[in-house]
Amino acid sequence: MRxxxxxxxxxxGSRLARAVAARGTLAGARGMERVDSIAVLDTAFxxxxxxxxxxxxxxxxxxxxxxxxxxxxxxxxxxxxxxxxGAEADFDLGMxxxxxxxxxxxxxxxxxxxxxxxxxxxxxxxxxxxLPEVLDDRTTPNPQTSYGMQKVIGEYLTTEYSRRGxxxxxxxxxxxxxxxxxxxxxxxxxxxxxxxxxxxxxxxxICPVPEATRVWMLSPDKVVAAFIHAHDLPSEAWxxxxxxxxxxxxxxxxxxxxxxxxxxxxxxxxxVRFVPDERIERIVRTWPGDFLTPRALALGFTSDQDFxxxxxxxxxxxxx
Amino acid sequence: MRxxxxxxxxxxGSRLARAVAARGTLAGARGMERVDSIAVLDTAFxxxxxxxxxxxxxxxxxxxxxxxxxxxxxxxxxxxxxxxxGAEADFDLGMxxxxxxxxxxxxxxxxxxxxxxxxxxxxxxxxxxxLPEVLDDRTTPNPQTSYGMQKVIGEYLTTEYSRRGxxxxxxxxxxxxxxxxxxxxxxxxxxxxxxxxxxxxxxxxICPVPEATRVWMLSPDKVVAAFIHAHDLPSEAWxxxxxxxxxxxxxxxxxxxxxxxxxxxxxxxxxVRFVPDERIERIVRTWPGDFLTPRALALGFTSDQDFxxxxxxxxxxxxx
Numbered sequence: 001m002r003x004x005x006x007x008x009x010x011x012x013g014s015r016l017a018r019a020v021a022a023r024g025t026l027a028g029a030r031g032m033e034r035v036d037s038i039a040v041l042d043t044a045f046x047x048x049x050x051x052x053x054x055x056x057x058x059x060x061x062x063x064x065x066x067x068x069x070x071x072x073x074x075x076x077x078x079x080x081x082x083x084x085x086g087a088e089a090d091f092d093l094g095m096x097x098x099x100x101x102x103x104x105x106x107x108x109x110x111x112x113x114x115x116x117x118x119x120x121x122x123x124x125x126x127x128x129x130x131l132p133e134v135l136d137d138r139t140t141p142n143p144q145t146s147y148g149m150q151k152v153i154g155e156y157l158t159t160e161y162s163r164r165g166x167x168x169x170x171x172x173x174x175x176x177x178x179x180x181x182x183x184x185x186x187x188x189x190x191x192x193x194x195x196x197x198x199x200x201x202x203x204x205x206i207c208p209v210p211e212a213t214r215v216w217m218l219s220p221d222k223v224v225a226a227f228i229h230a231h232d233l234p235s236e237a238w239x240x241x242x243x244x245x246x247x248x249x250x251x252x253x254x255x256x257x258x259x260x261x262x263x264x265x266x267x268x269x270x271x272v273r274f275v276p277d278e279r280i281e282r283i284v285r286t287w288p289g290d291f292l293t294p295r296a297l298a299l300g301f302t303s304d305q306d307f308x309x310x311x312x313x314x315x316x317x318x319x320x
Numbered sequence: 321m322r323x324x325x326x327x328x329x330x331x332x333g334s335r336l337a338r339a340v341a342a343r344g345t346l347a348g349a350r351g352m353e354r355v356d357s358i359a360v361l362d363t364a365f366x367x368x369x370x371x372x373x374x375x376x377x378x379x380x381x382x383x384x385x386x387x388x389x390x391x392x393x394x395x396x397x398x399x400x401x402x403x404x405x406g407a408e409a410d411f412d413l414g415m416x417x418x419x420x421x422x423x424x425x426x427x428x429x430x431x432x433x434x435x436x437x438x439x440x441x442x443x444x445x446x447x448x449x450x451l452p453e454v455l456d457d458r459t460t461p462n463p464q465t466s467y468g469m470q471k472v473i474g475e476y477l478t479t480e481y482s483r484r485g486x487x488x489x490x491x492x493x494x495x496x497x498x499x500x501x502x503x504x505x506x507x508x509x510x511x512x513x514x515x516x517x518x519x520x521x522x523x524x525x526i527c528p529v530p531e532a533t534r535v536w537m538l539s540p541d542k543v544v545a546a547f548i549h550a551h552d553l554p555s556e557a558w559x560x561x562x563x564x565x566x567x568x569x570x571x572x573x574x575x576x577x578x579x580x581x582x583x584x585x586x587x588x589x590x591x592v593r594f595v596p597d598e599r600i601e602r603i604v605r606t607w608p609g610d611f612l613t614p615r616a617l618a619l620g621f622t623s624d625q626d627f628x629x630x631x632x633x634x635x636x637x638x639x640x
Contacts, residue, residue: 091484129560140460142479144560149480153473159462160469164411240449240464 001026001033002072006059006105007079007121008040008052011180012223016077017052019224027232028074029114041068042080059101065108075117076167077227078105078154083187084125084283087147098150106157110166118167119231120158122151122243123174124216128286136292137245144286159242170230170238175218175248176287179314188283192217195253196260196311199271200320208277211254214289218248218303219310226301237299247303249310250290259307264315321346321353322392326379326425327399327441328360328372331500332543336397337372339544347552348394349434361388362400379421385428395437396487397547398425398474403507404445404603407467418470426477430486438487439551440478442471442563443494444536448606456612457565464606479562490550490558495538495568496607499634508603512537515573516580516631519591520640528597531574534609538568538623539630546621557619567623569630570610579627584635 003020007013017038025032039053041064057064059080069076080101081087087094102120109116127135128144143149158169180193191207192215198205218226226246251259261269293301304310323340327333337358345352359373361384377384379400389396400421401407407414422440429436447455448464463469471493478489500513511527512535518525538546546566571579581589613621624630 138458138460140458142561143476144483146480146484149476152476156463156469156472156476160466163464164466241462 001028001035001074002037002039002070003035003075003077004039004041004068004073005077005079006041006068007081009042009045009054010079011182012177012220013040013042013077013079014050015220016079016224016227017050019228021051023228026075026228027117027234033074036072039068039073058097060096060104062104065104069108069112071113073112073116074114075119075231076105076109077119077121077231078102079121081121081151082147083185084145084147085188085280086186087150088145088188088283089186091146094146094150098147099153102150102154103157106161106167110161115165115167117231118158118161118169119227120154120169120171121174122155122171123148124176124245124288124291126152126155126173127288131288134290134292135245135288137295139288145283148286155243162242163240168235169242170233171243172226172230173243173245174223175216175246177220177223178215178217178310180220181314181317188280189215191280192256195256195272196314199260199268200264200315200318203271205272206275207253207272208275208280209253209284210276210281211252211257211274213253213284214250215253215256216248216250216287216289216291217310218246219313221313222302222304229301233299241295244296244299244301245291245293247293247296247301248291249303249306251307256307259311263308263311264320321348321355321394322357322359322390323355323395323397324359324361324388324393325397325399326361326388327401329362329365329374330399331502332497332540333360333362333397333399334370335540336399336544336547337370339548341371343548346395346548347437347554353394356392359388359393378417380416380424382424385424389428389432391433393432393436394434395439395551396425396429397439397441397551398422399441401441401471402467403505404465404467405508405600406506407470408465408508408603409506411466414466414470418467419473422474423477426481426487430481435485435487437551438478438481438489439547440474440489440491441494442475442491443468444496444565444608444611446472446475446493447608451608454610454612455565455608457615459608465603468606475563482562483560488555489562490553491563492546492550493563493565494543495536495566497540497543498535498537498630500540501634501637508600509535511600512576515576515592516634519580519588520584520635520638523591525592526595527573527592528595528600529573529604530596530601531572531577531594533573533604534570535573535576536568536570536607536609536611537630538566539633541633542622542624549621553619561615564616564619564621565611565613567613567616567621568611569623569626571627576627579631583628583631584640
């Protein structure tokens with residue numbers, strides 16, 4: 001079968017493409033099936049050829065979706081999105097890409113000869129407002145960002161398109177992914193990677209939120225494994241509940257820096273300075289810091305051991 | 321100020337228009353304000369002039385919305401919708417009217433010189449799937465109908481447009497409204513009125529669901545009072561939680577018929593026959609039958625005393 005990854009030019013999308021390629025199979029209608037081709041859709045790609053079928057364009061463009069989803073497409077991983085701070089800064093852009101784009105993609109899936117499996121990337125940004133100290137599977141989303149609202153609506157669309165039989169959908173609420181390589185981005189959560197990544201590379205890093213800030217996080221390895229696991233679970237495992245909070249670990253900024261100092265050295269951790277940024281803090285403050293995730297664990301999703309394991313995963317890949 | 325009622329040609333919309341006209345005032349930015357004009361928008365109106373400004377057209381038509389929302393519009397009551405069985409029978413129609421229509425209306429509100437108060441009519445059809453016996457304010461919506469999904473998305477849009485300051489919104493999850501006058505309609509809940517209304521008028525009525533079916537209900541008088549109360553509550557009373565489950569009463573079909581027999585006579589109640597309809601039953605079965613609504617009660621919303629009070633309200637109006 002053919003698979004499509006939207007946002008396939010980004011960090012998680014390209015990593016997922018490589019993981020699926022390495023695996024070579026995904027669960028299909030007739031048990032494990034061979035993945036014949038992997039298409040990656042994005043507005044831009046890094047230079048160089050990674051061997052995947054690259055489709056450059058906007059998911060709100062019908063012609064692009066027509067090319068991206070062919071009759072033999074059996075699985076769609078929908079990662080493309082305008083990130084949190086971006087959707088907050090430009091309401092209309094967020095609505096167009098995150099809501100209209102998701103709907104256009106679902107409509108295109110509906111017209112495929114066979115309902116594809118559809119993995120939707122949601123976020124803990126779905127939660128906000130008055131929250132308990134520790135959230136669980138029964139906590140009702142009440143997002144306090146435009147991005148979070150668009151993600152929740154994407155979940156409801158994914159669930160309904162599944163109930164209708166247009167797709168076989170599953171939505172994952174992702175923790176903050178730490179450590180992302182590359183450069184800081186517009187996501188309000190960008191600091192959570194930055195305060196490890198930049199110091200390890202010998203650069204100064206600014207933390208815009210207080211050290212007591214609690215981050216619910218998952219590593220790149222674990223989230224890519226979660227995408228594939230979510231895809232491969234049979235439809236019956238999801239039933240009428242098509243959304244799940246992924247497991248993660250809950251770590252404060254202070255604990256992150258202490259762990260970094262222990263593993264990479266005091267001098268490395270000392271490269272982080274605290275410079276409060278009210279705009280970022282206002283967004284991050286609405287995000288939940290800790291969860292109980294019994295449903296995800298029962299479905300077989302797993303989290304990282306501790307923050308040390310996350311730092312070591314990053315150091316290994318960075319060749320340090 | 322001017323107010324707009326979408327779905328203003330329907331039973332609840334026209335009743336709300338008359339109630340607001342009789343009252344003459346609504347809460348505004350500067351305390352209680354005089355209602356200067358009431359516009360009612362619908363795809364069709366009953367014959368006769370009720371003195372309101374009638375706008376005939378579709379809420380997805382920009383030209384219609386342009387006429388419906390003028391610069392002096394201070395309040396919008398959004399009741400227009402394709403009903404449950406209609407949205408289930410025609411997915412695209414439901415998406416167009418219930419989702420795109422609501423969004424177009426919100427976008428038009430956003431362009432008004434002052435953010436209007438906006439009362440969104442949601443429904444207990446928001447709930448479905450695996451439900452507790454008695455739902456409460458913390459139960460997470462998991463609709464199992466297209467209508468319910470569209471209503472939940474409307475709630476999230478209303479909340480987000482409020483957070484952005486585009487409107488001052490409030491969403492009400494309506495119980496089934498009993499007794500509606502007139503003819504049966506496409507709503508899957510139509511029987512709940514029909515098994516009282518038709519027998520009282522000397523006609524036979526068919527009940528498509530088992531007599532143990534529990535209905536969460538509210539009378540026309542109470543829901544119109546709830547619309548106005550929801551509107552008049554100050555923004556601070558809602559805070560970041562812009563959705564509320566209205567109070568109601570939980571009554572089985574058997575209890576409804578027993579009460580009808582007691583008040584209107586055994587011969588009247590005997591006009592109801594049970595003829596199972598799997599299509600209707602499948603939808604109604606997903607709806608919740610009982611709630612605890614502490615938040616609504618704390619906000620000052622009220623329900624009917626008992627089903628006898630609802631029957632008497634109907635008999636009074638029918639002149640029986």
